[in-house]
Amino acid sequence: MARNKIALVGAGQIGGTLALLAGLKELGDIAVFDIAEGMPDGKALDIAQSAPVEGFDAKMTGGSDYSIIEGADVVIVTAGVPRKPGMSRDDLIGINTGVMKTVGAAIGKYAPDAFVIVITNPLDVMVWVLQQASGLPTNKVVGMAGVLDSSRFRTFLAEEFKVSVEDVTAFVLGGHGDTMVPLVRYSTVAGIPLPDLVKLGWTTQEKLDAIVQRTRDGGAEIVKLLKTGSAFYAPAASAISMADSYLKDKKRVLPVAAHLTGQYGVDDLYVGVPVVIGAGGVERIVEIELNADEKAMFDNSVGAVKTLVEVVKKMESEK
């Protein structure tokens, strides 16, 4: 059986980490593309030379010609510019819209059967632009944000409760960014919902509220510390878990930016919701009932995504 092929468009901080993780996990052969000439070739070569030590087999190719992504089973897109301190994710919209259009067209040409995971910010809008430019079916194009946001939430909760991160599950909804909606009543430690843990005295409501806020600000906290870019280890690990679920038909239930057609009252927008990812791409969208508070937060988040999509549509119509 031929190995799967994973194409990485963008070989920066996240792209390089994706290549290493995909190699270590033996997900398949890896092609790394970037417009910065030489850099993707260098990273591919460097990672290939770690394979004998780590003990994995994967063909690593790097280059600046889109033909290297040909026939990929999975394409992960990080191409674009990241945030600098003081910049919001939305400041990136102008530059990255153009990048998504080029990348989308290339994917449509060279890898039309791929499962595509977009990471470039502002995420929920960029995945929408890329899907349109690629012409790929909407169930094969998703955005990565929720796995990262919920992983951040789980990290902070495990720290607070002094339990293994493995036993903490978290549920987040909505757009990536300041308006995302951590769903406290669906987040648990070994199945015990967080509100019950407050009642049991494991934590206080105030501490829980602070953790929710820290999760929302999780990206900014790291941007501020790094000074020269944004988070990359956890974002890469998150996207790899989505690729893994697709390639192995694991049917994991993961929060991703998925194309909604009426679910949660949203039409033709990409918003973070739980979905089943298997060999068919997004195989099912999980629609849960929200209480009034959650609905208000969700609608606010959807409103923020909608506003940015309108900005893109306006930019395009003025061209």
Ligand code: TXD
């Ligand atoms: O949760 C999430 N979705 C995110 C998103 C979490 C963290 C970071 N997030 C975003 O991912 C971030 O705001 C950026 O938009 C992307 C990529 O972040 P990364 O840290 O990897 O950025 P780099 O290191 O700057 O890498 C981007 C690469 C860089 O090597 C450029 O040369 C390349 O993109 N680039 C391009 N590649 C191909 N084609 C074009 N046009 C292009 N333009 C730049």
